[in-house]
Amino acid sequence: MPSSDRPRRPDDRSTHRAPKARSAQRPAERGRTADPARLAAYTVLRAVAGGGYANLELPAELRRRRLRGRDAAFATELTYGTTRLHGIYDRIIAIAADRPVERIDGGVLDSLRLGIHQVLAMRVPPHAAADESVALARQVNGAGAAGLVNAVMRRVTEADLDTWLTRIVPSNAEPLDRLAITTSHPEWIVRALRQALLGHGSATADNVEEGLAALLAADNRPAEVTIAARPGLVEPAELVAAGALAHPVVATAWQLTGGDPGGIAAVRDGRAAVQDAGSQVVALALAAAPVLAGPAGGPVTRVRWLDMCAGPGGKAGLLAALARADGADLVANEIAPHRADLVRQTLRPLMESAPADGPQVTVRVGDGREIGADDPAAYVRVLVDAPCTGLGALRRRPEARWRRSPSDLATLGGLQRQLLISALDAVAPGGVVAYATCSPHLAETSFVVSDVLKKRPDIEQLDARSIVEEVAPEWAGTLGQGPGVQLWPHRHDTDGMFLALLRKHPTA
Incomplete structure (x- = not known):
């Protein structure tokens, strides 16, 4: 890959210069096949x-096309960046193509989005982006589509991103609508995040607009790869030798600045x-939360922990290691059989190394909503990592912002309440959920x-807050108004994890 094709951060406005050159070639004169990195990105889209x-x-x-190093990095930024910012790009395409995007074939639309991302958010020369986009369109969309792609790309390269942003925002747009457009977020998500910043005590009326802008910008930045070192299974020296850096806050977390974690x-x-550092903090805080003895001198005869919604297994893996260190069994429950298989895969080292007379790790398939009735008061610590909209992980799961809608909240809210009620029934007196x-x-x-x-x-x-501060002391004073904890991408450089710790009275 030429050096000019190196990816840059999509929010780096300092590098957004108005392109001066564009291809003078006709579509028929250009390459007829796309390079593997761009073709990989298109396939994923x-x-x-x-x-x-x-x-x-x-x-x-990436594995199928054997892309590594800079080619893999290019394909990754192209895929994720295009997905994050296609709200902006679709408005640009509508102007440049002089037609609504709904009238453009989905495959052609993806070819255009990829080309525009290269021009407006990556260090790809305009002529190269146009040539490669036309070649891609000819290969995957057909010769007729290549002509449309050529015409749109020529017009897009006439201005830089800042200029296009001024064109796509209606003159009468309200401030939040304007922010939604320029940060490529659905308007309902922008309003919900603003309300969440205020509701969790993470912002005030005086500074919420500043905090919201920072949060939305963080959603559009690639997240660093973070690894959870499962206690008792890996030594720090091994990760250091592999090029990982210790996380500045979370003891089990390690960061990779490049390369394939595999x-x-x-x-x-x-x-x-x-595993995201915020996700690790959830497991660490549950393990550190104080448990009180029940009326019989202990919550249960055999100490068991439960991960009620364990798939695909990230938190369960860390919890299993922590449970073993505490002398407890872990039961990892998952309702979907194929996700339960993923949990078994990630827990296999702990399951295979468990001594016959020591703490055990078990994976089972079942509905978490039924565990409270089936196993009442059976677990000392219970994790409910509830299904949700994923609005806290938009930087890692960019397609979520376009798939979710306000109507999802009603369905998920009922499920979340049912799971939490079941967990409270399943926890032993003095135990923590x-x-x-x-x-x-x-x-x-x-x-x-x-x-x-x-x-x-x-x-x-x-x-x-006090328990999270035990496992992440540097975050003291940044965790909101309590009693729950809310982490933020722009403040903690983690996914937007929420955590509430609930304890059953010992005499219940």
């Missing part, structure tokens, strides 16, 4: 359009795993907890 997930589709596509032996073996979501939306976080607690006099909510 089409899979995402069909319901796939970029974080699952892209690694498989190239690290500990990751391949399941002794470590790719951690309710977590990868979303800061108030309807999925504080409102769920408060609604359930209204009918549970046997449950007290702990101040999770």
Whole structure:
């Protein structure tokens, strides 16, 4: 790949210069096939359009095309950046093509989005981006589409991103609508995130606009790869030798500044795993939360922990290692059989190394909503990593912002409440439940907890801030107004994890 094709951060306005050159070649005179990196990105975008997930589709596509190093990095930025910012690009395409995007074939639209991202957000010369986009369109969309792509790309290269942003924002747009357009977020998400910043005590009326702008910008920046070192399975020296850097806050977390995490032996073996630092904090806080003895001198005869919604297994892997160190069993439950298989895969090193007379790790398939009735008061620590909209992980799962809608909240809210109620029934007297979501939306976080607690006099909510500060002391004073904890991409450089810790009264 030429040096001019190196990816840059999509929000780096300092490098957005108005292009001066464009290809003088006719479409028929240009290359007829796309390069592998661009073709990989296009393939992933089409899979995402069909319901796939970029974080699952892209690694498989890179392996299939044997892309490594700079080619893999180029394809990754092209895929993720285009997906994040296609709200902007679609408005540009509508102007440049002089037609609504709904009238453009989906495959052709993806070819155009990829080309525009190269011009407006990556260090790709305009003529190269145009030539490669036409070659891609000819190969995957047909000769007729190549002409449209050529015409649109020629017009797009006439201005830089800042100029285009002024063109696509209506003159009468309200401030939040303007922010939604220029940051490529659906308007309802922008309003929900603003409300969440205020509702969690992470911003005030005086500074919420500044915080919201920073949060939306963070959603559009690629997240660094973070690894969870599972205690007792991997030594720090091994990760240092592999090029990982210790996380500045979270003891189990390690950061990779480049390269494929699959190239690290500990990751391949399941002794470590790719996992966001905020996600690790949820597991660490549950393990550190104080448990009180029940009326019989202990909550249960055999100490068991439960991960109620364990798939695909990231938190379960860390919890299993922490449970073993505490002398406890871990039961990892997952409702979907194929996701349960993923959990078994990530837990295999702990399952295979468990001594016959020591702490055990078990994976089972079942509905978490039924565990409270089937296994009442059976677990000392329970994690409910509830299904949610994923609005806290938009930088890692860029397609989520375009797939979710406000109507999802009603369906998810009912499920979240049912799972939390089941967990509270499943926890032993004196035991602790951690309710977590990868979303800061108030309807999925504080409102769920408060609604359930209204009918549970046997449950007290702990101040999770003090417990999180034990495992992440540098975050003291940044965790909101309590008693729940809300992490933020722009403040903690983690996914937007919410955590509430609930303890059953010992005499319940």
